[in-house]
Amino acid sequence: MASLRDRANALFQTACTAADPGIALSRALTDTPLPRPDKGGAYRIVSIGKAAVPMAEAMIAKVQGQAFSALVVTNYENARDVAGAVVMASGHPVPDENGAKAALAVEAMLADTTSADRVIALISGGGSALLPAPVEGVSLADKAATSRLLLGAGVDISQLNLVRQALSRLKGGGLLRAAHPAPVTGYILSDVIGDDLRVIASGLTVAPVGSRAEARALLQGKGLWADLPASVQAALERDRDETPLPPAQNVLIGSNRKSLEAMQSEAGADAMIVSDRLEGDVADAAAEIFAAAKSAGDRACLIFGGETTVRLQGTGLGGRNQELALRVAMGMPDLGRPWVFLSGGTDGRDGPTDAAGGVVDAGTASRIIAAGGDPSALLANNDSHRALSLAGDLLVSGATGTNVADVQVLLLGPLH
Structure with missing residues (x-):
């Protein structure tokens, strides 16, 4: 029996190695040329998720000798120093104040981009919790309480992200708005079955899963609306910015x-x-x-x-x-x-x-x-x-x- 256990553990390690984010990103960069900044511009590298550190290291190695800045947001267990980057650690699966600070840091980094810059978004699973950016009027505690309520009700990841995006400044394409007018290229390691880019890390560089009206309908249909914090109910009843999102190039580099x-x-x-x-x-x-x-x-x-x-x-x-x-x-x-x-x-x-x-x-x-x-x-x-x-x-x-x-x-x- 021990040999079967050893083999099972070895196959689990094989699965993890196959998803090695540094190798996967390096392979993608070989297959797809990295867009270059225009004259006077620089790379702005934002790496978010549980695989953020090795993805950032691979990208920084690629842009060495060129102007760049880099910000890494990952979970506490995976955080370590990265040469040439600022690393911030935050909570997962429950968002925390360090995550809220990291979200502000990402917005500050992108606030002064120009059309000459190139924003490189390195995205992996876990980004939803690691980078909480609640919309106006919603506290981090209220957003976390909403996530716990949904998880306890057994909703699937798409339903969870429908609500998360409706309550976030950065999710559901919000990062594209924050980076505008700089073009954005996303390299994405999928933790989502079917690889729906709108769902991975709640779709930082793609359009949202659905509207706030759909989020309300989901919560009401699940019998959860009355249990939501009042601030969350109010936010979901407000109209959101429906102007077209700035375009982005997204590249899937690994999957289940x-x-x-x-x-x-x-x-x-x-x-x-x-x-x-x-x-x-x-x-x-x-x-x-x-x-x-x-x-x-x-x-x-x-x-x-x-x-x-x-x-x-x-x-x-x-x-x-x-x-x-x-x-x-x-x-x-x-x-x-x-x-x-x-x-x-x-x-x-x-x-x-x-x-x-x-x-x-x-x-x-x-x-x-x-x-x-x-x-x-x-x-x-x-x-x-x-x-x-x-x-x-x-x-x-x-x-x-x-x-x-x-x-x-x-x-x-x-x-x-």
């Missing part, structure tokens, strides 16, 4: 699908990508995994990718990958063969925990019970972190410096 393909290549001929859209509630995702396991036949490696959601009903600690792993451990049918299942966030962090996810097998539930826990009660309380900790089944990788959503792998041993 590319990481799944790397895992498949590494695993060999008996590996299959079952789904690159494992989405929706974790209970439904677990059922999809069970069905694939029962029909695996001679396949020994089933690969999934996506981003599930969790409906919070308890007070426990965990994340979507940990809860999915726990559900698989508790519900996997008898396959007549050993198995190991891994679910992990490629950024190395799952929810507000120190884990990336979980690695479970047929003995997980028994180990939880032997350690004094009740797996069913822990699951009902959304306490997957404690459950997997009792079993010794947490996936702890540390910050990876990238983020292309989640990957899952089910490894199957020989049939009895």
